[in-house]
Amino acid sequence: MSDNARYDGPDLNVFAEAHNWYAYLARLYAPHLGHRVLEVGAGIGTITEKMAPYVANGVVGQWVCLEPDNDQSANLKAMIASGKLPAVCTVSNGLLADLPAHELFDLILYSDVLEHIEDDQGELLRAAEHLTPGGRLLVMSPAHNWLFSDLDRLARHFRRYTRSTLCAIAPPGLKLVDLKYLDSASMAASLANKLALRRGTPSPAQILLWDRGLVRISRWLDPLTCFRIGKSILAVWHNTKDEGKL
Secondary structure (H helix, E strand, C coil): CCCCCCCHHHHCCCCCCCCCHHHHHHHHHHHHCCCCCCEECCCCCCHHHHHHHHCCCCCCEEEEEHHHHHHHHHHHHHHHHHHHCCCEEEEEEECCHHHHCCCCCEEEEECCHHHCCCCHHHHHHHHCCEEEEEEEEEEEEEEHHHHHCCCHCCCCCCCCCCCHHHCCCCCCCEEEEEEEECCCCHHHHHHHHHHHHHCCCCCCCHHHHHHHHHHHHHHHHHHCCCCCCEEEEEEEEEEEECHHCC
C-alpha cells in the first residue's frame, strides 16, 4: 500500500450526522447484498454501520472493509471489536490493486468513493475481475459536473457523474440493471452553494438542515420523478461473464 494513502478531505464525522441520508442509501443498497461484500473506501464506517440491520438477516457471510488510510483502518478494526460494526466485518488496509486475484465478491460497493479515484475506468475494470459470476457492482457518487463546487475540490473529487459518463466506463461483461438519480429536493440548494455561498465544508447546522429537511422530502419526491433528477447518482451492474458456469 502507498505510504501517502491518507485521507485529507473534509471531516467525515460531520457528514456522518446525516442519518436520514445514509439510512436512505442503506435501504437502496440492501437488495443487492450477497454472501461476500467488498466495500471499497470504507472510511470511518458510516455506511457499514447503517447496513448492519440488513447484514443481520444472514445473507452476508463476510463484509470486507477495504480502506487505504492507516488510521481509519485501525478505527474500523476497533469498531468491529467493540460490536459497533457487524461481526462478519473484516478490514483490509490497502487498495483494490492489493487484493489477491482469487478474492471474489458477490457485491462490490463504491459509496461516495469512485469520484476520488483519478483512473476510475481502470478501477472498475479491476473491480470486475473480483466479481463472482452473477455478482454485482454498485456505485453511488455525486452527480452532474455543472454542480462541481468548492466542496468537491476540498474533498479531492476528480469529477461528478451522469448516466452517460458512468455507462462509458462500465467494464465489458457487466450489464446495467439499475440507475437512479437521488436527492432531487437538494438540487437547488447545491446550485446555490456553488454559485452564491461558495462554501467548502458545510457546517453541522447545514448538514442537519439538509438531512432532516431536504433528504426527507427527497425520499418522497425521488420516486415521483422516476429517479430522473438528483444531485447524486446510483448505478448497479450485474456480472454476466462466466455466469453459465455456475
